[in-house]
Amino acid sequence: MALNTAPNIPDPDGFYAELLNAHDGLSDDDSIALNARLLLILANHIGDRAVLTEALAAASKGDT
Amino acid sequence: MPLDDRYQLAFKLYPYERSTDQDASAPVRHPVVVVGGGPIGVATALDLGLQGIPVVLLDDHEGVGQGSRAICFAKRTLEITHRYGCGQPMLDKGVIWNLGKVFHDDRQVFEFNLLPEQGHRYPAFINLQQPYFERFLVDRVRTAQAQGAPIELRGKNRVDAVDVLDDHVILDISTPDGPYRIEADWLIGCDGASSPLRKMMGLDFEGRVFEDNFLIADITMKADFPTERWFWFEPHFKSGDSALLHKQPDGVWRIDFQLGWDIDRTEELKEENVRRRLDAMLGPDVEYELVWTSIYRFQCRRMKTFRQGRVIFAGDAAHQVSPFGARGANSGIQDVDNLGWKLGLVLNGTASESLLDSYDVERRYGADENILNSSRSTDFITPKSKISHVFRNAVLDLAEHHPFARPLVNSGRLSVPCVYDGLPLNTPDALPNGPARTRPGAPCPDAPLEQGFLLDHLGGDFVLLGVGVDVPDTISAHGLVLRGLTVPASGDIRDRYLGEAPGAVYLIRPDQHVAARWPAFDATSVPKAVARAIGKD
Numbered sequence: 154m155a156l157n158t159a160p161n162i163p164d165p166d167g168f169y170a171e172l173l174n175a176h177d178g179l180s181d182d183d184s185i186a187l188n189a190r191l192l193l194i195l196a197n198h199i200g201d202r203a204v205l206t207e208a209l210a211a212a213s214k215g216d217t
Numbered sequence: 218m219p220l221d222d223r224y225q226l227a228f229k230l231y232p233y234e235r236s237t238d239q240d241a242s243a244p245v246r247h248p249v250v251v252v253g254g255g256p257i258g259v260a261t262a263l264d265l266g267l268q269g270i271p272v273v274l275l276d277d278h279e280g281v282g283q284g285s286r287a288i289c290f291a292k293r294t295l296e297i298t299h300r301y302g303c304g305q306p307m308l309d310k311g312v313i314w315n316l317g318k319v320f321h322d323d324r325q326v327f328e329f330n331l332l333p334e335q336g337h338r339y340p341a342f343i344n345l346q347q348p349y350f351e352r353f354l355v356d357r358v359r360t361a362q363a364q365g366a367p368i369e370l371r372g373k374n375r376v377d378a379v380d381v382l383d384d385h386v387i388l389d390i391s392t393p394d395g396p397y398r399i400e401a402d403w404l405i406g407c408d409g410a411s412s413p414l415r416k417m418m419g420l421d422f423e424g425r426v427f428e429d430n431f432l433i434a435d436i437t438m439k440a441d442f443p444t445e446r447w448f449w450f451e452p453h454f455k456s457g458d459s460a461l462l463h464k465q466p467d468g469v470w471r472i473d474f475q476l477g478w479d480i481d482r483t484e485e486l487k488e489e490n491v492r493r494r495l496d497a498m499l500g501p502d503v504e505y506e507l508v509w510t511s512i513y514r515f516q517c518r519r520m521k522t523f524r525q526g527r528v529i530f531a532g533d534a535a536h537q538v539s540p541f542g543a544r545g546a547n548s549g550i551q552d553v554d555n556l557g558w559k560l561g562l563v564l565n566g567t568a569s570e571s572l573l574d575s576y577d578v579e580r581r582y583g584a585d586e587n588i589l590n591s592s593r594s595t596d597f598i599t600p601k602s603k604i605s606h607v608f609r610n611a612v613l614d615l616a617e618h619h620p621f622a623r624p625l626v627n628s629g630r631l632s633v634p635c636v637y638d639g640l641p642l643n644t645p646d647a648l649p650n651g652p653a654r655t656r657p658g659a660p661c662p663d664a665p666l667e668q669g670f671l672l673d674h675l676g677g678d679f680v681l682l683g684v685g686v687d688v689p690d691t692i693s694a695h696g697l698v699l700r701g702l703t704v705p706a707s708g709d710i711r712d713r714y715l716g717e718a719p720g721a722v723y724l725i726r727p728d729q730h731v732a733a734r735w736p737a738f739d740a741t742s743v744p745k746a747v748a749r750a751i752g753k754d
């Protein structure tokens with residue numbers, strides 16, 4: 154399985170709003186902690202080491 | 218430099234005695250000299266001496282140091298010392314534990330059970346003070362000597378200078394009676410992490426220093442803490458950034474506190490300050506006595522190569538790891554196990570000197586694995602940046618409710634022996650569907666056999682093991698006589714050595730690592746694999 158970078162989330166606007174909502178009212182530190190927990194939960198769900206490595210590489214490249 | 222003790226002794230085991238070498242008109246030549254009488258040096262002397270190889274061990278003290286340091290000794294170490302004849306007293310004295318608890322602040326995050334696999338002579342781990350471990354080794358040297366093993370332990374013999382030549386080494390030694398000189402065909406450097414020998418030879422020792430200090434306190438107390446390993450991240454009692462509580466024999470408990478980077482060592486080691494931290498952890502009503510305290514800064518580093526011609530390094534002198542995961546002494550004992558038979562075959566002319574390069578290759582591979590594991594543990598326990606701290610605590614927060622996060626919690630991975638995957642002495646795996654754990658390069662897992670255990674029958678020499686397949690009683694190959702051993706394909710032996718295969722033949726090295734395996738006995742493949750395993754290929 155390769156990293157899926159094609160659109161894959163139904164209701165993208167709704168998801169994005171939910172993501173921001175989760176951070177509502179949090180201090181920067183609490184937000185960073187939430188992101189870390191979220192990332193770990195999602196990474197476990199994916200579970201495929203090769204995909205995770207690809208995802209890390211894609212994220213590290215950022216917008217370049 | 219005066220010959221003063223650098224540390225207090227727990228047991229005085231080899232008091233200085235004048236050697237006839239000191240009165241010889243010319244330096245006496247010895248086949249093997251070991252520098253350093255820590256656990257690794259003494260085990261080396263024992264391994265070689267039990268093979269009948271004359272060995273002289275030089276240590277600058279007269280026995281075992283007071284500081285306990287290592288407390289966790291792994292199954293593989295006990296199996297190796299069993300082969301030397303001193304595993305049982307270690308097991309008898311040691312404390313066996315299976316349950317570990319991990320806390321964050323004031324909450325228990327989870328607990329784990331080592332769930333030891335059945336059918337092994339030795340448990341996954343015992344806790345035992347290092348001075349006892351060393352004493353049992355020296356006790357075994359004494360009984361071996363009584364049975365004729367040519368081992369000499371020379372206390373208060375400090376090596377001050379070496380001259381390393383192509384085919385021997387000259388050593389200058391200080392003693393209470395003044396200096397003398399000896400020569401060695403082979404010199405084994407087991408003189409510890411700050412190895413003076415390494416420095417005398419101008420050799421490197423590179424790696425990472427972890428920017429943190431740990432206060433180690435061994436205490437005796439009459440408290441009813443269970444025999445478990447308790448580890449706190451950011452404990453509520455604030456005695457350190459992390460803390461560890463672990464039981465040892467004689468009612469002694471090991472406690473570690475992570476102090477941080479910028480500390481005043483002398484101040485922190487004052488009894489009142491140590492007690493302040495302990496009181497906060499144990500509560501006001503627990504009475505205890507301090508047995509030993511020390512502060513360590515942990516490092517992970519190794520030499521570029523463990524062999525320099527006639528000088529071979531082993532143990533902490535060759536590689537140093539942070540203690541999370543207990544890979545220091547445990548890996549050093551594997552060095553000894555690996556080196557002993559190879560040096561034996563070189564000394565008796567069966568193998569050429571180049572076999573010793575495989576010691577360097579295999580044990581560097583082992584050291585890298587250990588350094589990797591203990592660096593990862595240290596990075597988890599002592600996060601080095603804000604974001605690594607965030608992730609660490611995210612893992613701990615999740616682990617409390619979600620089993621998936623528990624394997625990410627790293628308060629030290631258990632020391633297991635390394636598998637020499639893909640290294641030159643192995644013959645590629647020829648057993649279809651054989652279990653991965655017994656692939657070439659792997660240490661043989663133990664299993665019950667008749668009234669005892671399989672490992673009792675392996676080690677010391679090359680063995681051809683037939684599992685459900687008949688093998689000849691003896692086979693000669695390349696100057697070696699292999700011992701054939703046929704065992705029934707049943708029970709744990711079947712699970713661990715056959716898997717789905719109906720039968721198998723294993724070539725097993727003297728250090729109980731698998732060199733090759735096949736589905737059937739083949740009189741031409743075996744000698745080829747033997748040649749490879751002794752570096753003749």
Ligand SMILES: Cc1cc2nc3c(=O)[nH]c(=O)nc-3n(C[C@H](O)[C@H](O)[C@H](O)COP(=O)(O)OP(=O)(O)OC[C@H]3O[C@@H](n4cnc5c(N)ncnc54)[C@H](O)[C@@H]3O)c2cc1C
Pocket residue numbers: 252253254255256257258275276277278286287288289290347374375376377407408409410412413414433513531532533534540543544545546547548549
């Ligand atoms: C806090 C702590 C906890 C640890 N916990 C564990 C654990 O749980 N499990 C584990 O496996 N390991 C553990 N270790 C590591 C373990 O203690 C070491 O790996 C082990 O002691 C290494 O043994 P060695 O024989 O190589 O060196 P050492 O024990 O250092 O012995 C070296 C010897 O050489 C002698 N010597 C030095 N210079 C000279 C000279 N010039 N001439 C003659 N003799 C000389 C010294 O006096 C000494 O006797 C721990 C270490 C620390 C610090």
